[in-house]
Amino acid sequence: MLETLELKRTPFHERTSRLSVAQNWRRWAGYMVVGSYDLSLDHEYWAIRDRAALIDVTPLMKYMIEGPDAARLLHKVTPRDVLKMKEGVVSYTGWCDEEGKLLDDGTIARLGPQLFRMTSAEPSLRWLAMNAVGMDVKVTEVTDQIAALSLQGPKSRAILNRVCRDQVDELKYFRSAENAIGNTPVNVSRTGYTGDLGYEIWIPAEHALPVWDALMQAGDDYGITPCGILAMDMARVEAGLFMVDVDYTASTHAWIEGQKSSPLEMGLDWAVALNKKGYFVGRKALEREKREGSAWKLRGLEIGWEGLERLYAEVGMPPQIPSMSVRGSLPVAVGGKQIGYASTSTWSPVLKKYIALAHLQRPYYEPGSEVTIEITVEHHRKQTLAKVVNLPFYDPAWKKK
Amino acid sequence: MSVNTYDAIIIGAGHNGLIAGAYLARAGKKVVILERRPIVGGAAVTEEIFPGYRFTEFSYVVSLLRPEIIRDLELPKHGLKILPLPSTVTPMDNGDYLAAWPDHEPTRREIYRHSPHDAEAADEYGRVMARAAKAIKPVLSLVPPDPSSMSVRDMVGLLKLGQYAKSLSEKELYRIAKLVTQSSADLLDEWFEFDPLKGTKSASGIIGTFLGPHSPGTAYVLLHHYMGEIDGAFRAWGFAKNGTGGVTAAIASSARAIGAEIRTNASVAHVIVKNGRAAGVALENGDELRANVVMSAADPKRSFLSFVEAKHFPDEFVGQIKNFRVRGSSGKVNIALSGLPDFTCLPGESPLHKGAISISPSIDYIERAYDEAKYGQFSTNPYIDMIIPSMIDRDMAPPGHHVMSCFVQYAPYDIEGGWDDAKRDAFGETVINTIERFAPNIRKIIVGKQVITPKDIERIAGITGGNIFHGELLLHQLFFLRPAPQWADFRTPLPGYYFGASGAHPGGGVMGAAGKMAAQEVLKDWR
Numbered sequence: 001m002l003e004t005l006e007l008k009r010t011p012f013h014e015r016t017s018r019l020s021v022a023q024n025w026r027r028w029a030g031y032m033v034v035g036s037y038d039l040s041l042d043h044e045y046w047a048i049r050d051r052a053a054l055i056d057v058t059p060l061m062k063y064m065i066e067g068p069d070a071a072r073l074l075h076k077v078t079p080r081d082v083l084k085m086k087e088g089v090v091s092y093t094g095w096c097d098e099e100g101k102l103l104d105d106g107t108i109a110r111l112g113p114q115l116f117r118m119t120s121a122e123p124s125l126r127w128l129a130m131n132a133v134g135m136d137v138k139v140t141e142v143t144d145q146i147a148a149l150s151l152q153g154p155k156s157r158a159i160l161n162r163v164c165r166d167q168v169d170e171l172k173y174f175r176s177a178e179n180a181i182g183n184t185p186v187n188v189s190r191t192g193y194t195g196d197l198g199y200e201i202w203i204p205a206e207h208a209l210p211v212w213d214a215l216m217q218a219g220d221d222y223g224i225t226p227c228g229i230l231a232m233d234m235a236r237v238e239a240g241l242f243m244v245d246v247d248y249t250a251s252t253h254a255w256i257e258g259q260k261s262s263p264l265e266m267g268l269d270w271a272v273a274l275n276k277k278g279y280f281v282g283r284k285a286l287e288r289e290k291r292e293g294s295a296w297k298l299r300g301l302e303i304g305w306e307g308l309e310r311l312y313a314e315v316g317m318p319p320q321i322p323s324m325s326v327r328g329s330l331p332v333a334v335g336g337k338q339i340g341y342a343s344t345s346t347w348s349p350v351l352k353k354y355i356a357l358a359h360l361q362r363p364y365y366e367p368g369s370e371v372t373i374e375i376t377v378e379h380h381r382k383q384t385l386a387k388v389v390n391l392p393f394y395d396p397a398w399k400k401k
Numbered sequence: 402m403s404v405n406t407y408d409a410i411i412i413g414a415g416h417n418g419l420i421a422g423a424y425l426a427r428a429g430k431k432v433v434i435l436e437r438r439p440i441v442g443g444a445a446v447t448e449e450i451f452p453g454y455r456f457t458e459f460s461y462v463v464s465l466l467r468p469e470i471i472r473d474l475e476l477p478k479h480g481l482k483i484l485p486l487p488s489t490v491t492p493m494d495n496g497d498y499l500a501a502w503p504d505h506e507p508t509r510r511e512i513y514r515h516s517p518h519d520a521e522a523a524d525e526y527g528r529v530m531a532r533a534a535k536a537i538k539p540v541l542s543l544v545p546p547d548p549s550s551m552s553v554r555d556m557v558g559l560l561k562l563g564q565y566a567k568s569l570s571e572k573e574l575y576r577i578a579k580l581v582t583q584s585s586a587d588l589l590d591e592w593f594e595f596d597p598l599k600g601t602k603s604a605s606g607i608i609g610t611f612l613g614p615h616s617p618g619t620a621y622v623l624l625h626h627y628m629g630e631i632d633g634a635f636r637a638w639g640f641a642k643n644g645t646g647g648v649t650a651a652i653a654s655s656a657r658a659i660g661a662e663i664r665t666n667a668s669v670a671h672v673i674v675k676n677g678r679a680a681g682v683a684l685e686n687g688d689e690l691r692a693n694v695v696m697s698a699a700d701p702k703r704s705f706l707s708f709v710e711a712k713h714f715p716d717e718f719v720g721q722i723k724n725f726r727v728r729g730s731s732g733k734v735n736i737a738l739s740g741l742p743d744f745t746c747l748p749g750e751s752p753l754h755k756g757a758i759s760i761s762p763s764i765d766y767i768e769r770a771y772d773e774a775k776y777g778q779f780s781t782n783p784y785i786d787m788i789i790p791s792m793i794d795r796d797m798a799p800p801g802h803h804v805m806s807c808f809v810q811y812a813p814y815d816i817e818g819g820w821d822d823a824k825r826d827a828f829g830e831t832v833i834n835t836i837e838r839f840a841p842n843i844r845k846i847i848v849g850k851q852v853i854t855p856k857d858i859e860r861i862a863g864i865t866g867g868n869i870f871h872g873e874l875l876l877h878q879l880f881f882l883r884p885a886p887q888w889a890d891f892r893t894p895l896p897g898y899y900f901g902a903s904g905a906h907p908g909g910g911v912m913g914a915a916g917k918m919a920a921q922e923v924l925k926d927w928r
Contacts, residue, residue, distance in 0.1 A: 039504040042485040050482055050642060051795055155795060221800035223792075305469065316568075318535060351477050352468045394477070 007032040010058035011147045011208035015216075019226050026229055029121070029143075031059040034228040042349070044231035048194050049350050052153040052219055053227035054212070057193075057200065061106075061123060062146050067137035074108055074116055077131050079263060079286065081276035085110045090174045090189050093271055094263040095127075100285030101251035101260035103127065104244055105268075109176045109189055117142075117187075117202070120285055121244045122252075131281070147208035151215060152198030152235070154268040154398055155222040160188065160199060162218040168199065173400040181211045193232060195239020197398050235324045237346045237357060240300060240391025242266060247298065247343040249359050264289050265296045265359075265389060284285050297365035300389040301332070301342060303354040303373055307384040315378045321347055321354050331374045332358055333383060340362045342373060348393060355393050356386070364388070407662075409694040409923065410682055412669050412708065413863075416466075416649050417445020417902045417916030418698030423474050423590075423656035424920035432661040433690065435670040435682065437863055440646075441653045444862040444869065445911055447646025451849040453799045454737035457644030457790055459853070459862055460869065461733075461806045462486065464638060464910040466648065470917055474655040481651035482642035484791045484793050488756030490747070491597045492839040498746040499597045500753055516595040526592045533580055534624055536573055579667045581876055583620040586764050596763035602782055604761045607810065611728040613771030614764045618876050625874060625908065640793045641911075648911060672697075672708045672898060679897035682708075691900075693897055694923055698916060701872055701884040701904035702726050702865035705893070714894045721885040725904070726875060729814035729855025729867025730774060734832045737848040738803040741789070742840035755792045760785040760835060779828050784810045785835060802848070806834055814867045824872035825852050841890030871904035879908060891919035892926075899923055 008031045010016070017023075018036050024035040033056055038044060047053035065073060075082040078093040085091060087110050094105040106120040110381065118124070128139045151159065160168045165180035169190060176189035184207040192198030203211045216224060236243070244250050248261035263272050264286060272286055308319040325346035332340040345356035363373060368391050374384035407430075411422045414436035422434040444459040463483055466529035473479065491499045499515060502508045505524075513520035569577070580588070581863075585606030589599045603614040606623035613619075641647040653663055668685040672695055682689040694843060697704035705714065705722045741750055761767060761784050786808040791798035798804045809832050816824060829852035836843045855867025864871055872878055883889050884908045891901050901919025903910070 039502075042503070043487065046482075046484050050484060221795070225793045305472065329578070350482055354469045 008059075008144075010056050012056045012058065012149070012212050014209065015212050016226065017147070020228075024228065024230070027129055028229065029059040029061060031142070033059060036228040036230045037226050039229045041234065044225055044227040045234055045349055047223065047225035047227050048152050048196055048231060048235045050154060051223035051225060052151055052155040052159050053194075053225055053231070054219070055150040055152065055227045055229065056147075057150045058143075059150045060143070060148055061120045062142045062148070062202075063118045063120070063124065063128065064127070064140045064142050065118055065137060066140070067114055067135070069132070069135035069137040070114050070116050071110075072131050073128065073135055073137050073139075074118070075278065076280055077128065078108065079272040079274075079276075079280055079282065080108070081273040082108065082110075083277065087112060088175050088177060090176050090191055091271070092174070092191075094266065094268055096263065096282030096286070097251045098282060098285070099251070099260070100262045100264075100282035100289060101254075102244075102248055102263055102266065103250050103252060107189075107191055109187075111176070111187065122250060123351055145147045145205050147203045147205045147211075149201045149203065149212065149215065150192050150194075150198065150232075151201060151224075152192045152194040152196050152227075152232075153397075154197050155219070155224070156198050159215065159219040159222055159224060163214045164188065170198075181214050183207075184211050186211060193239075193241055194235040195241065195392055195394055195399060196235065196396060197401075230324055233344075234346045234348070235353060237325050237344050238348050238350065238392065238394040239395060240267075240355060240357070242298060243344070249362075256340055259357075261298075262286065262289055262294065263295070265294045266298045293362065295362055296340070296359050297362070298391070299358055299360055299365050299367070299374060299389045300393050301356040301358045301371070301386040302389055302393075303345075303356065303375075304385040304387065305354070308354065308375070311375070311377045311382050311384055317378070323347055330356065332360060332386070333372050333374075334364055336383075339371065350394060353393070357391075358388075360388065405688065405690045407433045407690060407692040409433075409696065410435065410690055410692040411439075411698055412651070412682065412704075413443060413698035413902065414441040414653065414665070415661055415698055415862075416445045416652060416911055416913055417919075418443070418696075419649060419652040419656050420470060420474070420913045420916035421696055421901045421920040421923075422661045422697060423652060423659055424917055425923060426659040426661035427473070428920075428924050432656075433692075434656065434661060434663045435667040435669055435684070435690075436663065436665045438526045438861075439665050441665060442646050442649035444858070444864060445645040445649045446862075447644030447650075450735065450851050451737045454802070454848065455644060455790075455797045456737075456804060456851060457641075457646065457797075457806055458735060458851070459733060459858060460645045460911055461788060461790070461808065462639070462911075463641045463645065463648060465914075467911040467913050467917065469911045471618075474652060474659075476648075476651045476655055479651040479654040479658070479834050480642070481648060483639040484642060485639050486756050486788065486793065488753050489601065489759055490753040490756065491512045491601045491674065491687070491759045492744055492746045492762055493597055493762060494838070496745050498744075498753075499595070499601065501601075504923040512595070515598070516593075519593045519595045519598055522592045522695050525596075529576070530624065532573070533576055533781060536569055536577060537624065539902070540881065554600075579620075580624055581621040581636075582617055584615050584617050585619040585623045586614040586768070588623070589614075589764065596765075597761070600761040600763040600766055603764050603767060604759060604786065607767065607771070607784070608786075608808075608925060609731065609773070610873045610875065611726070611730040611811075611813070612873075612875075613768045615768050621876060621879075622874050626637065638694075638788060640788065642794055643796060644794070645791060645911060669708060672709070674713050674895065677713075677896065679895055694899065694924065694927075695897060696899040696901055696919060698902040699863065700727065700865045700902065701900070702727060703863070704900055704902070704904070705884075709895060718885055718894050720890065725872055725884055726878060727864075727866035727868045727872050727904075729858060729864075730812065731808060731810040731869060732779070732828060732857075733851075733853040733857060734806045734807040734809060734814035734829055734908065735851040735853070736807065737798070737850070738805055738846045739848050740801070740842075740846045741792075741803055742805065742836065744840045746839070754789055756788070758787040758789075760787070760839065770811055774813045777813060777815060778809070779812040779816065779831065781831060783812070783832065783835060785832065786913040787836070807836070813856055814859070816854075820854050820856040825854050825857075828852060828854060870908055870910070872900055874908050879906070880918035883908065891915070891922040
């Protein structure tokens with residue numbers, strides 16, 4: 001077989017493939033990763049919410065951005081105030097085209113005065129190079145060279161403290177630091193895609209396995225559980241975190257204007273530093289949108305259980321809802337008129353609620369608004385009541401503590 | 402209003418009392434919840450009996466905690482998490498075991514290994530029971546109407562019930578009629594042949610009753626326990642984070658946040674009656690609290706025979722409560738462990754350590770255990786339902802160490818000669834001996850143990866007779882007969898005095914339905 005016809009395997013494949021009972025694989029950026037290890041998602045989901053889940057996130061696109069103009073480049077391509085970012089700080093950010101519409105989102109970590117690590121979901125090399133014209137900066141893709149593990153859950157800190165050279169108690173939310181696990185130098189950032197206490201560990205790919213083994217061993221007493229991306233997909237909805245080309249369309253992938261989203265529409269107001277100095281891509285458009293208000297907003301929907309029960313009772317059944325997150329568009333209406341759509345919905349095991357991320361038109365995106373959402377009850381399309389809420393749905397106190 | 406004047410007083414801060422108080426506070430009422438003990442929780446408490454080891458002392462699983470209560474009271478915000486209990490395993494004397502998983506295929510393969518016949522029967526049985534449970538479930542959330550009453554409310558209630566019964570097919574009605582009258586042994590014999598399977602399934606028909614698997618009526622109890630499983634997506638069945646005390650801690654925190662006051666070390670002496678209605682309570686310490694509404698979330702005996710003088714109730718009612726059967730039949734042994742019990746059938750650590758471990762090799766085994774209890778002895782070979790909470794929630798024991806919760810039946814409240822320390826020790830020994838048969842290393846890893854007899858349940862949790870459901874789930878003690886005919890709607894013959902606990906409809910378990918429905922009835926009566 002031609003090598004390029006195969007999906008790439010992460011450096012953890014030797015471990016993950018053996019642990020996976022379900023052999024449920026998912027494609028992610030050209031890699032194959034575990035969808036779920038277990039036959040049901042329960043155990044992995046609750047590892048994220050109550051113990052510690054070990055997730056292989058190697059397929060995240062990773063770039064090292066280095067040089068005297070590294071900060072200037074990122075300041076220009078993102079709406080964050082990168083010039084003010086101190087060493088050790090990690091910023092979540094979306095980045096836009098000239099029209100202020102999102103291209104992608106990810107994190108940037110300042111590793112040194114002239115060194116950043118950037119993650120993205122989509123290839124970004126060309127975009128960065130185009131914007132770096134005339135700057136003294138080198139952008140290197142390191143996706144395959146840096147293996148990444150996400151350790152998420154309330155026990156993640158205790159486990160890291162058992163294996164890391166330096167304790168991580170002082171590592172604040174969205175900060176990163178150099179550390180070591182065994183003989184392997186790693187970078188640890190307090191980040192993740194679950195909305196729980198959690199860390200991401202950035203490892204030279206050739207030393208990936210000893211780090212996996214050390215974490216699994218140290219985590220045994222804490223119930224560490226290898227976790228696939230399906231359980232993480234439920235947790236990220238609870239955390240109000242969205243995904244490119246699922247919850248919004250990258251402007252480069254959009255056929256029509258209506259498919260595009262701005263960071264303000266996606267609720268990233270807090271991550272758009274309109275008060276920062278200098279030009280950044282999309283600034284004018286975002287300033288205008290801020291002034292005039294957004295036509296759409298991404299919000300949470302809590303789907304009323306009583307309504308679901310009633311609709312299902314009409315056909316003589318208890319409510320049937322999928323036990324995992326569903327990436328499918330569901331029309332949202334007010335008074336029978338469609339005013340938006342939900343992009344991802346999931347049962348929330350911790351909240352005992354059926355929830356969804358939804359794009360809603362002004363003025364229906366005000367929290368507390370009552371809308372209806374389409375559900376299919378025994379092959380019949382029905383509308384059921386839902387309430388508009390602010391994101392995130394779930395925000396445990398220990399996430400930032 | 403003075404500090405000791407309230408809109409409503411709730412007696413007992415178990416889960417039902419707390420839920421009732423929270424709902425009343427949510428409706429804007431000034432509420433106080435009174436708890437006799439220094440901690441809240443009633444029989445849903447977690448206590449650190451040995452430093453570092455946390456025991457979910459009495460009640461140990463969350464069976465049917467109503468999901469709407471979780472949402473209404475925002476319990477996840479107050480720390481509630483219901484963790485899945487993924488499996489059940491029944492160790493066998495021949496060194497083999499029978500396991501059940503949440504996933505259909507592995508369970509089917511596992512039963513097939515022992516009996517191809519039963520593997521197929523189990524599928525069909527599961528569907529039949531789920532349908533029966535679904536048919537009965539709506540009844541759980543109805544306030545029981547009184548069939549003899551002509552009041553509008555009761556008539557509407559009866560009408561609803563009648564309509565509901567009409568919506569069931571004849572076949573379904575017969576099945577339900579059979580289920581509520583049959584013994585679990587008869588029911589299971591119709592379906593299965595493999596003894597450990599029948600034994601394990603029959604066990605849920607006797608929990609909390611003073612009956613054996615051959616006693617009529619136990620099939621219904623089995624169904625009652627089955628109801629958690631039809632919820633599917635609700636996933637209301639499991640082990641609560643921080644033990645069952647985690648549930649009541651979350652409810653208490655929510656209740657306080659809504660504005661309810663909770664007083665611990667506040668033991669109620671009696672309900673104050675003025676002009677023929679409840680007007681407050683007097684505490685053991687002499688304090689008096691005033692309110693137009695008093696609700697008891699204690700057991701029926703204490704609520705009606707101890708808190709209120711008999712003269713305030715009709716004789717007939719008092720007689721019925723006196724005859725209400727509350728015979729405790731089970732005990733608990735909570736064990737702190739320095740490691741994991743090593744089961745002969747599953748050497749080392751197994752995924753099955755995360756679920757329930759059931760000592761129930763056959764129906765006969767359990768019936769024999771019952772025989773001894775009938776004549777005032779605890780069972781020499783008892784049915785035991787074990788879980789290892791620290792395998793599910795790592796915060797229950799120090800890292801690498803464990804706690805084990807053993808529910809043990811039978812241990813009669815009325816043991817011959819009465820319970821004393823020697824008998825309690827002997828009971829504990831019997832339990833350890835039984836476990837040792839299947840996990841020989843158990844004695845070596847015990848760090849400490851707490852043995853709880855029905856008498857201890859009564860003494861510590863305040864439940865008369867030590868029955869875990871505040872009254873047995875017997876057919877003549879359910880629905881419109883619980884706790885007494887005509888008084889199943891959370892009201893009592895004493896105006897202003899309400900009753901909302903496990904001894905009321907729809908019965909026990911950490912379900913909360915009684916507390917919530919009682920609060921709703923109080924609010925309906927509010928003028």
